[in-house]
Amino acid sequence: VTIRPDPGRERRKGAPEVVFGETKETAQVIAMAQALLAGSGRAIISRMRSETKEALLDVFRDYTIRLREAARAMVISRPDFVRPDTGGHVGIITAGTSDVPVAEEAALVAEEMGCRVTCIYDVGVAGLHRLVGPLRDLLSNDVDAIVVAAGMDGALPSVVAGLVPVPVIGLPTSVGYGLGGKGMAALLSMLQTCAPGLAVVNIDNGIGAGVTAALIANRVAQARKHPLR
Amino acid sequence: VTIRPDPGRERRKGAPEVVFGETKETAQVIAMAQALLAGSGRAIISRMRSETKEALLDVFRDYTIRLREAARAMVISRPDFVRPDTGGHVGIITAGTSDVPVAEEAALVAEEMGCRVTCIYDVGVAGLHRLVGPLRDLLSNDVDAIVVAAGMDGALPSVVAGLVPVPVIGLPTSVGYGLGGKGMAALLSMLQTCAPGLAVVNIDNGIGAGVTAALIANRVAQARKHPLR
Amino acid sequence: VTIRPDPGRERRKGAPEVVFGETKETAQVIAMAQALLAGSGRAIISRMRSETKEALLDVFRDYTIRLREAARAMVISRPDFVRPDTGGHVGIITAGTSDVPVAEEAALVAEEMGCRVTCIYDVGVAGLHRLVGPLRDLLSNDVDAIVVAAGMDGALPSVVAGLVPVPVIGLPTSVGYGLGGKGMAALLSMLQTCAPGLAVVNIDNGIGAGVTAALIANRVAQARKHPLR
Amino acid sequence: VTIRPDPGRERRKGAPEVVFGETKETAQVIAMAQALLAGSGRAIISRMRSETKEALLDVFRDYTIRLREAARAMVISRPDFVRPDTGGHVGIITAGTSDVPVAEEAALVAEEMGCRVTCIYDVGVAGLHRLVGPLRDLLSNDVDAIVVAAGMDGALPSVVAGLVPVPVIGLPTSVGYGLGGKGMAALLSMLQTCAPGLAVVNIDNGIGAGVTAALIANRVAQARKHPLR
Amino acid sequence: VTIRPDPGRERRKGAPEVVFGETKETAQVIAMAQALLAGSGRAIISRMRSETKEALLDVFRDYTIRLREAARAMVISRPDFVRPDTGGHVGIITAGTSDVPVAEEAALVAEEMGCRVTCIYDVGVAGLHRLVGPLRDLLSNDVDAIVVAAGMDGALPSVVAGLVPVPVIGLPTSVGYGLGGKGMAALLSMLQTCAPGLAVVNIDNGIGAGVTAALIANRVAQARKHPLR
Amino acid sequence: VTIRPDPGRERRKGAPEVVFGETKETAQVIAMAQALLAGSGRAIISRMRSETKEALLDVFRDYTIRLREAARAMVISRPDFVRPDTGGHVGIITAGTSDVPVAEEAALVAEEMGCRVTCIYDVGVAGLHRLVGPLRDLLSNDVDAIVVAAGMDGALPSVVAGLVPVPVIGLPTSVGYGLGGKGMAALLSMLQTCAPGLAVVNIDNGIGAGVTAALIANRVAQARKHPLR
Amino acid sequence: VTIRPDPGRERRKGAPEVVFGETKETAQVIAMAQALLAGSGRAIISRMRSETKEALLDVFRDYTIRLREAARAMVISRPDFVRPDTGGHVGIITAGTSDVPVAEEAALVAEEMGCRVTCIYDVGVAGLHRLVGPLRDLLSNDVDAIVVAAGMDGALPSVVAGLVPVPVIGLPTSVGYGLGGKGMAALLSMLQTCAPGLAVVNIDNGIGAGVTAALIANRVAQARKHPLR
Amino acid sequence: VTIRPDPGRERRKGAPEVVFGETKETAQVIAMAQALLAGSGRAIISRMRSETKEALLDVFRDYTIRLREAARAMVISRPDFVRPDTGGHVGIITAGTSDVPVAEEAALVAEEMGCRVTCIYDVGVAGLHRLVGPLRDLLSNDVDAIVVAAGMDGALPSVVAGLVPVPVIGLPTSVGYGLGGKGMAALLSMLQTCAPGLAVVNIDNGIGAGVTAALIANRVAQARKHPLR
């Protein structure tokens, strides 16, 4: 099967390709990584199966490797590749610990897009008092966009969006069983939010949430550098 | 069509019959009300259409009438009927103003079952600070069970259930449009709650929520009167 | 990944944290158990995978262990931990034998919250005559709340709620195949109940049903001890 | 638009055509009735809108008319038409009064197919004791098939099918609101029945239930007349 | 876990208990089989896992065993058990070969209820001409009820019900992928049938279809023996 | 609101724009018709509300009008407009009379695209014998594509596709109530067809079915004229 | 019913309250408008019914009124109210004309939040060439965020997000009938987008899309003014 | 289990039987292949499990084998079998690489029906410019029908159908996770297409898409050979 990498995409969009590893065979992932490395000097792979991970570590042993275990993600870069540093600042919050793998996907891609990323994990919903402090810190550090990941009842993004004057990206996770389980209630609840200014991505789409937040943050950062353009 | 009232039900269950008026013809509602008045001295009608309301006011003009406009509900009682006073205390909270009609159904039936009912309406979710004071008051007045009505994202019942040591009944309301609208997201979100001790009834089922809360409150009230039974 | 136990929760809510073992790695469960033991002297784990169970038995061999095999649940307590005895009484009924594992979750958590628990399993629906005797016994022993677990058509909770003057918690179980299978028909049927005073939790949520019933029972028990408070 | 009546159908199937009036214009219904009268001497119309009813009464004033108001159904027959009398016996039971219109459709078509029909309406579920007597009567009168109509939780058909040694047709009705409303929970619950020997038709399909029951009853009746054929 | 067999059921209903083996452990199945053998002299097990089958063959090696491989079903009977022979006749038709396992469940239980069973498998839909001959044979052999099993588009039961003057039980099977797959389109299509006199059971519920058809057939057979009762 | 007609579309696609009248205000429809008349000399409007129809008849009284009442559709053309005649031949079949309005939409647009259209309405499913003759006629007249419209169980398109060596377009119609009603079962059933070579359009999308069939027929017709191109 | 306006919300969130008029009685809307005018000097009402519109025009005749007919929206402001001008720039694109009312809601609220708004309506999908020019203009005018509204197949937001380096908010509209109609396919398609950096709001939630886009734009605008903060 | 091959089908329909291997046992597949080889000289098997593939290669080692690995499909033919060459031309396009296996099914069956097949894989949606060239080539080579396979948002078929004057068959693939995943959004989006002349088959039904396209192409090819028939 021929692979047609789209080298113009990153330039056009300001967002890198990410290889979705879960349903690909190891050989396919390696070929795609090679194509991306040839094109942009960097390849990002998400949801690697463990045998794929081992193979990549072996094949690309002369490259710089950044592993993000929880997200089953890896960044391979040519030794001379310099990751951008835009000055954008993205916050990533999770309701529980089960939401962390998906949140880590968002963190990884936002970092690769040049943002500073601050993660606050497992703030709970039952104990909202635990949320207030860290949120205040984020805001006083000029966070530009916040991703909030939650499964089950998906209430946290609405609560955060009701408190902060910053765009919030709701990231539902496939946590929960029974009716509304696997992220369904979380997604619906975010779509039905009473809070203004909450936009959402699909269940478990950490990459989408991270890219959106980083696009926002990078645009703000650019404006900081180029005032009154 | 013959009507078979079940006079033993109130005695057996401790909860009165409630006539669901929305899909019944006026003549049917009148016949049912007469049967219930003959049996227990009281008839409760919910979701009356306005022509039914007028007809009932006319037909039962010699009876004691209690109207609850927002819920489109009416209680008709024989002049000699004495409503019980159990000493149970039920709290009823709504997220928004659109949830009030359904909450009023719950309030009405809990009162008819002999409970004291305290209503706190439109506390919002975005401004949770507005919730804290009234909730503290409820608890310090020994509330026995709390009904929390919410539509759209349905987040409020989970928030309340995470804060209070009292059984909470989640009452989703058919508020909201789009995916998860008409109470669907609210119901799913309550079923997926992260908070322990939240049980739910169906969308817009104010009667069911009120009866459940009153059954709890009455049982507690009875225990207060008959210690160490 | 950092874990943020919420030690205040049990005090605030009167209900203990329960670790959901199914999707957690053994190391995560052990860390959470240690945090909970440090906080409250007790850790409850539900839906353990078998390797996790073995590891816990090994790691916490100096602690008091209570195993509930059918529910794949375990309670680990410090030798000096004294479980409360509130005097509350919870009844737990199942329609079939397949509903037992979920019912056992409810029983376990209600016991850990200090309640006496009476279980009546596999009463069937086809042979309702088999239900009458045990139900009468429950009522004459002052049961404060009843959990009724059922899969497939989910008819039993409605039948019970139509007979007893006690709050009933419907607990749908993921039993059944085809349309409405995996507990869907059971849940919908309970939400659509004709019986007043039936509230429900999500499919297979034994913990939620048990906590709700125990909150009710404990509140009644407290009232028995503190009359006319 | 040309209409193609299928005159052979009744002979082939032993069941008459029934015109579904709800979505048809009056002129269409009249034309269909005329075609059926020409073919078999009888036309059955269900779910007539009221203006259609008036028009039919007028147009066919020289025919024998049988009106079934609750079902919004009408049977028009040539004066010389002789309805068959097969000796089959069909029982029709409803859970509530709201189920009656659909049950009446079943009754009507079973009668037109030559059966004796016994109706028992509004037996409730909460008070199953009210069911036992009438059911015993039915059985001792050699009922050949029983249709049980129920909306909301749809529990009654399962209960009946668990008690009687006769084929039971479950007939869900579009009663109930919220999740599982409009007959959905009732249908799913019947499909998930724990009772053996319960088959179902679609929500509100009284005609289908009546035809099935009458086919069974007529076959039994025929066997009574032609033993050891 | 205690098992409560319901010995009165077969007498009450005229249909035997069938153990659903798929989700039960071998030890549970053996215990249930022993209870049923003690009660009625026969135990029917459906959907056995293969290790359960081996164990049953071993444990009950002194009993009479009837295996139905395709249905993964087994009948164990005490050597002295005499299966009834009612004279009822049930026809079972499948659209394809994938529907056969479920059809075999229906055949097995109808036979155990004393019926003669005629199976016609894989008649297709595209080639309806292949259906006509066998159907004519069935009818001329006085079949009392016909089960028609179909997956995918589920069209066959409607076609058959449009042709024969005998009650037809539609049995959707979980065949097909994509939207409407796993029997969903088949079930919906049967519920929406244009043919009168088609009743359905749930997806893959061969037992339910077989019991219903046998109840009908046995009732007819009994009438043949007891004319003008 | 500015309207941007896409004049190049008809040339590019070989299919005309069709205005969907149901949700548009009369003024909007008139403006669109004027734009289309200016562009291509013809405007096609489907699903007109009756007040819109009257207004169009008035405003365009100097134009050639073709009304298709059943489809609530109208074709307005400049007096000098010459409709193409391609030589393509499209067959359109309906299962019942309720499917006719949608079938007429398909017929209209195929005719406007230059095809000869043969309609066969209300062939039923129960009496498939009624289908055979007309189908044979169609085939012997070199029909190039067949649209089959059906609601309820949607079985007819599969039956036709199993018999003819011509591409078949399944057109589900929103006929039927209860589960799978409003065309859902019909659509799913067509998607799950056992017959090869059946493609479908959405429920009630007569325009889509007609355009697809006409595109096929016109391509065949063109090949007839330009052999061995 | 008491109304509890949340005056702090606009300050806290940077987004104004918007009254949802569709399900409110005129008296309720007037009361809410008065409360908001008292608090912030401005009241925004969306989805007014026409009688409400007339009443508002009358009651608030001494105020400044801004009507947005297509969106059925109105802004009432105290004569001395000065709308902010932030310098943010929001683009709003629709696929068709039916998407305009919802797009206008987004435009209105973004303007009220101080943004410059550029609208490009009815760009179609079939003629993507019509999209390219206007999109290039938007980008060269430093647009900060783009809302793309689309119903039916919802393909346009993905296409736009694949082309521009700016955050895109997908706004599905309830346009379309049949399966996936009323915006469902549009929403799902946006959630499943292949394009990175597309976040969505619920079907028809123009307010939510506009607030999110304006929050982004205002943050960028602020950075332009306060470089290197 | 008896197998009833339908030898007349290929002659009647112009489309060969294809054995669906996924759910069949190896022995069943071999028996079916033998029956088809005996009948028509060729057997096509799709979705073979790998053990089945090995067995077929062994059993039919004296036959001509054509393997299509990506589709897990195989064609076995008698050495003397001559595949038809009709002159029809089918184009097959995929959005991504994950859609290739299903596209290959379509290609295989179209080739076996005698068509020339041109495949264009992984054209993407984000970079539509990559689509234009190959599409122009297809059209200038007189392609008769085009299959477009896409998962996730399913936007590509609508885009193609908006550009070409040839019938397009949309083939949704089960690619994508979260809400609308597994091909659901893709299918709905195609059903809701804004482009005229797009018909669809079910998710992953490559065979159905290929047969439909080949039926169209073969009909056109036949007309090319037999002009003005």
Ligand SMILES: Nc1ncnc2c1ncn2[C@@H]1O[C@H](COP(=O)(O)O)[C@@H](O)[C@H]1O
């Ligand atoms: N974990 C992920 N979640 C969501 N999107 C992803 C993920 N990984 C990759 N993608 C996106 O999915 C698109 C298709 O991936 P691929 O199939 O690898 O070509 C890529 O363009 C990525 O932007």
Ligand SMILES: Nc1ncnc2c1ncn2[C@@H]1O[C@H](COP(=O)(O)O)[C@@H](O)[C@H]1O
């Ligand atoms: N508004 C309501 N919501 C839910 N249940 C109700 C309502 N009104 C009445 N009911 C219950 O519905 C049952 C059936 O009502 P009915 O059809 O009036 O006999 C009664 O037993 C009531 O307990």
Ligand SMILES: Nc1ncnc2c1ncn2[C@@H]1O[C@H](COP(=O)(O)O)[C@@H](O)[C@H]1O
């Ligand atoms: N109320 C009804 N419910 C279900 N099926 C019906 C009903 N009325 C008529 N039918 C059946 O629906 C088929 C189509 O009806 P029609 O559209 O009137 O030709 C007829 O053959 C009837 O057998």
Ligand SMILES: Nc1ncnc2c1ncn2[C@@H]1O[C@H](COP(=O)(O)O)[C@@H](O)[C@H]1O
């Ligand atoms: N057309 C609309 N769509 C979505 N949300 C809205 C709309 N109009 C108002 N809202 C929001 O819905 C919330 C509740 O509205 P209300 O019921 O008017 O208090 C408000 O806080 C608004 O932010």
Ligand SMILES: [Mg+2]
């Ligand atoms: Mg936690």
Ligand SMILES: [Mg+2]
């Ligand atoms: Mg409010």
Ligand SMILES: [Mg+2]
């Ligand atoms: Mg049992």
Ligand SMILES: [Mg+2]
């Ligand atoms: Mg009643």
Ligand SMILES: [Mg+2]
């Ligand atoms: Mg076959």
Ligand SMILES: [Mg+2]
């Ligand atoms: Mg007809």
Ligand SMILES: [Mg+2]
């Ligand atoms: Mg347009």
Ligand SMILES: [Mg+2]
């Ligand atoms: Mg790709």
